[in-house]
Amino acid sequence: MALAKLGVVVLDCSDPRALAGFYAQVLGGSVEEEPGDSSWVDLKVPGGQALAFQQASGFVPPRWPAPDGSQQFHLDLVVEDLDAAEKEVLALGAKPLDSEDRSRTWRVYADPAGHPFCLCAC
Structure with missing residues (x-):
């Protein structure tokens, strides 16, 4: 029996709305955010795992x-x-x-x- 269930995968970024928009165009779904709070944006993907995007001051992207x-x-x-x-x-x-x-x-x-x-x- 599992101890927990995965809720959401969260990606840090400098612009949550823009990154949520990118993934909405790639995966489909709807971008949702609380009015007046641009620091957290959710992407509800139909039939899939939700993604969330969190504003991180000083965000530095990973290198690959x-x-x-x-x-x-x-x-x-x-x-x-x-x-x-x-x-x-x-x-x-x-x-x-x-x-x-x-x-x-x-x-x-x-x-x-x-x-x-x-x-x-x-």
């Missing part, structure tokens, strides 16, 4: 790859068509980190705040 540090975490996003999904996330502001090897079933990008994520073929 970083031989002297850790990427801390990353999201694996499953897609039907890697090439089409890549085109879309790049248009939304993602940056390629490791996407040159087209023989693999996954590619690595950074979201607009610098968090690594992978597009993975299903």
Whole structure:
């Protein structure tokens, strides 16, 4: 029996609304925030795990790859068509980190705040 249940995955960033908007365009769902509080924004993903975005003063994005540090975490996003999904996330502001090897079933990008994520073929 589990001790706890995962509530939400929270990403630190400098602009929660902007990063929630990026992931809403990638994953779908609705961006929700409390009126007057821009320090925390939720993304409710239909049929999936919710994400939250928290404003962190002095936010420094993880480096990937970083031989002297850790990427801390990353999201694996499953897609039907890697090439089409890549085109879309790049248009939304993602940056390629490791996407040159087209023989693999996954590619690595950074979201607009610098968090690594992978597009993975299903």
